Amino acid sequence: MFDVAVATADPIQCIPAHLPPPPEGRTIVVGAGKAGVRMAGAVEANWPSPLEGLMIVPYGYKSNDGRIEIVEASHPVPDEAGNRAAKRILDLVSSAGPEDIVLCLISGGGSALMSLPAEGLTADEKASLNSALLRCGANISEMNRVRKHLSAIKGGRLAAAAAPAPMVSLLISDVPGDDPAVIASGPTVADPTTCEDAARILEKYAIGEPVAAIDLLKSGQTETLKPGAECFDAHSVKIVATPKMALEAAADLARTGGIEPVILGDAIEGEARDVAKNMAEIATELRRTGKPVRAPAVLLSGGETTVTVTGNGRGGRNCEFLLALALALNGAQGIYALAADTDGIDGIETNAGAFITPDSLVRASNNGMDANAFLADNDSFSFFDQLEDLVVTGPTHTNVNDFRAILVV
Structure with missing residues (x-):
């Protein structure tokens, strides 16, 4: 099911139907994100006329350049390579005119990859703030609200730089x-x-540094482009793949195998541990009562949980979710689960996620492992690594957020 969910969001499959007609002038392709290589490849394979451009992708994602140049940068904490590439993108789209078209390809990870601090903020200060946001438990909407107000390219500014050229995102x-x-x-x-x-988000999470960022937000000097701005007049935006599409594809596959799917939601947020406890209750209730459906069934969900980091261990939100789920289930029979990030990378580790079985805690105990201690130290990666229960796919070159499947038999 995870494989099908990822395949549904493959840019090679979902980009071509949304491409605009070629312009009379130049075609400029820009963008950033974990899906950048395959998004650029999909455009190149289906574009009938000359094009040029630049995409920013994470380190290790690059393939051979085609007509669109691929530049690697750091994720999830921005670096100077991403800042230089973002500046080049601004310069490139600024050269476009009304007879040209700017095609912008955006996917998850693009915010860190295409950072470019606002004037008055250094790259090191922006990276420091980004690290604090990643550790404090802020959700992705909160993080990106702060990021765009401290950027010279986000919050509509790339569209402003491209005007008056038509733009398709x-x-x-x-x-x-x-x-x-x-x-x-x-x-x-x-x-x-x-x-x-x-600024209120930084106050909420007691983030008081860097002072330059706080001062910029309080001054209002870095305000973003608002609805109705003229630069959006010749601009269209299309979402070509979503978490919901991926979950629906997984549900269809489950049905063909005689397993009843229940999609709990494609936008689930909250602390990974809390979400795990809630889903453990749903799974055990389903197995005990046959409600809302009878087993065999699979509970599917997407979205993006958060982890408030208090320990010194390793592990992303999907492994943290699974370790908390295993503890909440406490060896309940007939319940299995997989959780993984559809981009192939859980947090900053080498795995996409992991899986649990009814005997996960027993196997851990037999190996001298205290599951509660691993969770307290935010060390879920090490827990599943020692059990040899990690899911490792490598970069998938797409990203429709987290995929969770809890199988009840």
Whole structure:
């Protein structure tokens, strides 16, 4: 089911139907994200006329350049390579005229890859703030609200740089709710939020540094482009793949195998541990009562949970979810689960996710492992690595957020 969910969001399959007709002038392709290589490849394979451009992707994702140049940069914490490439993208789209077209390809990860701090903020200060947001438990909408208000390219500013050239943005959504203004912090999309909103998020999570970022937000100098701005007049935005599409494809596959799917939601947020406890209750109730459906059944869900990091261990939100789920289920028979990030990378580790079985805790105990201690130290990667229960796919070159499947038999 995970494989089918990922395949549904393959840019090679979902990009071509949404491409605009070629212009009389130049075609400029820009963008950023974990799906960038295959999004660019899909355009190149289906574009009948000359094109040029630049895409930013994470380190290790690059393939041979075609007509569209591929540049690698750091994710999830921005680096100078991403800042230089983002500046080049701004310069490139600024050269476009009314007879040209700018095609912007955006996917998850684009916010960190295409950072470019606002004037008055250094790259190191922006990276430091990004790290603090990743550790504090902020959700992706909150993080990107702050990021776009401290960027020279996000929050609609890329669209402003491209005007008056027509622009088409093709997006692969990795955010709960599929809001284009949140995906990669909306570089080509109007933003209704304010600097004051962003400042309140930092206050909520007691983030007081860097001082330069706080001061910029309080000053309002870095306000984003708002709905109705003239630069969006010749601009269209299309979402070509979503978490919901991926879950529906997995549900269809389950039905063909005689397993009744229940999609719990494609935009589930919250602390990974809390979500795990809730889903453990649903799974055990289903097995005990046959409600809302009778076993065999699979509970499917997407979205993006968060982890408030208090320990010193390793592991992304999907492994943290699974370890908490295993503890909540406490060896309940007939319940199995997989959780993985559809981009192939859970947090900053080498795995996509992991899986649990009814005997996961017993096997851990037999190996001298205290599951509660691993969870307390945010060390879920090490837990599943020692059990040899990691799911390792490598980069999938797409990203429609997390995929969770709890099988009840």
